[in-house]
Amino acid sequence: MFTSGYTIDKAATHPVNILLIYVPILLTRAFGIGRPVFKYIERLKSHNWVLRVTSDLRTRLYKTLESDASFFNEHHKTGDIMGLLSEDISHLQNLYLRTIFPAVIAYLVTIIASIALGIFNPSFGFFVFLLLFVEVFLVPLFSVTIESARRAYQKQVKSDLYVQLTDNIMGVDDWIISGRKKDFQNLTTKNIDDLDKSKNKSKSFRRNRDFALQLFFVALAVCFLIFTNLTMTHNQEQANFVSAVVLAIFPLSDAIIPVSQGFEEWPLYKDSILRLNTLKPIQNRLPEQVDLKPEDFQELKLDNVSFEYDSDSPILIKNFSQTITRGEKLALLGPSGIGKTTILQLILGDLSPQKGQITINGMDVNKIQKNREKIYSVLNQKPFLFNTTLMNNVRLGNENRSDAEVKKALERVGLKDLVESLPDKYNTIVGENGSHFSGGEQERIALARILLQDAPIVLLDEPTVGLDPITENDLLKTIFEVLKGKTIIWVTHHLQGVNHVDQIVFINSKEIEMQGSPKELYQNNQHFRDLYQMDQGL
Known part of the structure; x- marks a missing residue:
C-alpha cells in the first residue's frame, strides 16, 4: 500500500527517469502477489507451532481420562466428558490463534507506529496512539463486558445439549416403546432455539462492532490526510509521500480489528484453560512389577x-x-x-x-x-x-x-x-x-x-x-x-x-x-x- 501510494503521487509529476515510477510499480505487483503467499506461510507456521504446543496437553488429557476414568464418571456426566474432549483442546488452540497472537501483533504495531510518528511529530504520534489505544484496548474490553455473560450462557446451553443428547440416545428404545417419538424429537428443540437466538445476537453485535471499527479507521485515514497535507506539502519530494503514508495505514485494520473478537471469546476459553492446567495424570504408585507366568x-x-x-x-x-x-x-x-x-x-x-x-x-x-x-x-x-x-x-x-x-x-x-x-x-x-x-x-x-x-x-x-x-x-x-x-x-x-x-x-x-x-x-x-x-x- 505504501509503494502504491508513492507511485500515485510520483506519477502526478513529470519523473526525471521512468524507473522512478516503474520500480515502485514492480514492487507493488510483487507485494500484491506475495501478500497471500506470506499470509499462508504465516498461518501455516503459526498453526504448526500451536499444534506442537498443545500436543503435550492433548496427551495429558487423554492419559488422565484413561488412567482415572472412574474419577470423571463420578464427577461428570457422560455428555460432559464428550464436551471436554470435543472443546477443550480446540479452545486452547483458538486462544493462541485468535486471541494471543492477534493481540500481541496489534500491540506491537500500535507501539511501533506511535513511536515512528512520534519521532516525526510527537503531538500527532501521541494522538494516533490514543486512537489506536481505543481500538486495541477499550473496544476489546467493551466487547468482553457485553459478550461475556452471553458466551457463558451459550456454553452452558451447549453443554446441556451434550448431556441431553447422550441421555436420549441411551434411552431411545424406551422413548420408541412408549410411543413418544415426537416428544423425543422435540426434547432439545427449546435449547437449540435459545442457543440460536443467543448466537444471532452475538453475530449482530459483532457485525455492528466491526463496522464501527472500520469507520474508526476511515476517521483515522482522514486525520492522516489532514496531517500530511499540513506537514508534508512544503516541497515536491515531501508531497510524493502523502498518499504513501495515508494508504499504509489501511492494512493495519487487518491486524487491529480481530483483537476485539479474540478478547470477546476469552470467557469461552477460560474454563477450558483452567481445567487443562489442573489435569494431571495419576501418579504411578504401583510397587515393583513382577512378570508372573x-x-x-x-x-x-x-x-x-x-x-x-x-x-x-x-x-x-x-x-x-x-x-x-x-x-x-x-x-x-x-x-x-x-x-x-x-x-x-x-x-x-x-x-x-x-x-x-x-x-x-x-x-x-x-x-x-x-x-x-x-x-x-x-x-x-x-x-x-x-x-x-x-x-x-x-x-x-x-x-x-x-x-x-x-x-x-x-x-x-x-x-x-x-x-x-x-x-x-x-x-x-x-x-x-x-x-x-x-x-x-x-x-x-x-x-x-x-x-x-x-x-x-x-x-x-x-x-x-x-x-x-x-x-x-x-x-x-x-x-x-x-x-x-x-x-x-x-x-x-x-x-x-x-x-x-x-x-x-x-x-x-x-x-x-x-x-x-x-x-x-x-x-x-x-x-x-x-x-x-x-x-x-x-
Missing part, C-alpha cells in the same frame, strides 16, 4: 478384605476372606448392591482395599498390574463388540493368534455353524456394539476372545443377565466346558447353573451367610435348599 499361578487369596468407596458411604465389603486354588470354580451370590462386582474389581487391582490384602502366589496383586492380562480374563454382562469383522473382534483377545486359532475358538464356543452360514462368514461385520448378533451370541463371541487370551483366572460378572432360561443354561454349559481347566470366579444373582462350580459363597450386608459345595449346601442347609427350589420353580 500364567503357568506359575497356583493360588488367589483375599485376606480379611474391607472396602468402602468414600468416608460418607457405608462399608461395602467387611472382613471378606477367601482362598481360591488353581482350577477351582467359585460362585459369589448375594443381593444387588452388596459388593459382588466390587470384589472382582479388587481382585483385578482396579480398586485397592482399605484393609486386608489380596495376593496371587503370596504376592500383592498390585505387583502384577503391568502384565495382568496374562493372568486375568473378564466376561461381563455386556461385552463390547467393535464395529469391525468377527475375526477382528475375537482376535482382540490375542492379536498374535492365527486365523485358524480364531476359527477354532469360535467353533469351541458353538458359533461355527452360525458363522459359516453367513454370506461373509468370518469377515462378517458385527455392527455397532454387536448389533447384528443376539445377546447370547455376543457373549459367545466374547468367550472366544477369552479362549484366545488363555489366562488362568476368568472372572464372570453376571454374563447371562437378560438371557432367556434356555439360552442362559446353554451358555453356562458352554462356558464351563470350554473353561474346564481355568480358575473361575463367577458373580451371579441366582442359582441357575451353580452345579458347575466347586464352591458357593453367599454374602449379605454383614458377612458370609453360607459357604460350601452345591451338593453339601443342598443337603445340609435348609435356606439354600429353599432358594434353589424357588429359583428352579419347584
Whole structure:
C-alpha cells in the first residue's frame, strides 16, 4: 500500500527517469502477489507451532481420562466428558490463534507506529496512539463486558445439549416403546432455539462492532490526510509521500480489528484453560512389577478384605476372606448392591482395599498390574463388540493368534455353524456394539476372545443377565466346558447353573451367610435348599 501510494503521487509529476515510477510499480505487483503467499506461510507456521504446543496437553488429557476414568464418571456426566474432549483442546488452540497472537501483533504495531510518528511529530504520534489505544484496548474490553455473560450462557446451553443428547440416545428404545417419538424429537428443540437466538445476537453485535471499527479507521485515514497535507506539502519530494503514508495505514485494520473478537471469546476459553492446567495424570504408585507366568499361578487369596468407596458411604465389603486354588470354580451370590462386582474389581487391582490384602502366589496383586492380562480374563454382562469383522473382534483377545486359532475358538464356543452360514462368514461385520448378533451370541463371541487370551483366572460378572432360561443354561454349559481347566470366579444373582462350580459363597450386608459345595449346601442347609427350589420353580 505504501509503494502504491508513492507511485500515485510520483506519477502526478513529470519523473526525471521512468524507473522512478516503474520500480515502485514492480514492487507493488510483487507485494500484491506475495501478500497471500506470506499470509499462508504465516498461518501455516503459526498453526504448526500451536499444534506442537498443545500436543503435550492433548496427551495429558487423554492419559488422565484413561488412567482415572472412574474419577470423571463420578464427577461428570457422560455428555460432559464428550464436551471436554470435543472443546477443550480446540479452545486452547483458538486462544493462541485468535486471541494471543492477534493481540500481541496489534500491540506491537500500535507501539511501533506511535513511536515512528512520534519521532516525526510527537503531538500527532501521541494522538494516533490514543486512537489506536481505543481500538486495541477499550473496544476489546467493551466487547468482553457485553459478550461475556452471553458466551457463558451459550456454553452452558451447549453443554446441556451434550448431556441431553447422550441421555436420549441411551434411552431411545424406551422413548420408541412408549410411543413418544415426537416428544423425543422435540426434547432439545427449546435449547437449540435459545442457543440460536443467543448466537444471532452475538453475530449482530459483532457485525455492528466491526463496522464501527472500520469507520474508526476511515476517521483515522482522514486525520492522516489532514496531517500530511499540513506537514508534508512544503516541497515536491515531501508531497510524493502523502498518499504513501495515508494508504499504509489501511492494512493495519487487518491486524487491529480481530483483537476485539479474540478478547470477546476469552470467557469461552477460560474454563477450558483452567481445567487443562489442573489435569494431571495419576501418579504411578504401583510397587515393583513382577512378570508372573500364567503357568506359575497356583493360588488367589483375599485376606480379611474391607472396602468402602468414600468416608460418607457405608462399608461395602467387611472382613471378606477367601482362598481360591488353581482350577477351582467359585460362585459369589448375594443381593444387588452388596459388593459382588466390587470384589472382582479388587481382585483385578482396579480398586485397592482399605484393609486386608489380596495376593496371587503370596504376592500383592498390585505387583502384577503391568502384565495382568496374562493372568486375568473378564466376561461381563455386556461385552463390547467393535464395529469391525468377527475375526477382528475375537482376535482382540490375542492379536498374535492365527486365523485358524480364531476359527477354532469360535467353533469351541458353538458359533461355527452360525458363522459359516453367513454370506461373509468370518469377515462378517458385527455392527455397532454387536448389533447384528443376539445377546447370547455376543457373549459367545466374547468367550472366544477369552479362549484366545488363555489366562488362568476368568472372572464372570453376571454374563447371562437378560438371557432367556434356555439360552442362559446353554451358555453356562458352554462356558464351563470350554473353561474346564481355568480358575473361575463367577458373580451371579441366582442359582441357575451353580452345579458347575466347586464352591458357593453367599454374602449379605454383614458377612458370609453360607459357604460350601452345591451338593453339601443342598443337603445340609435348609435356606439354600429353599432358594434353589424357588429359583428352579419347584
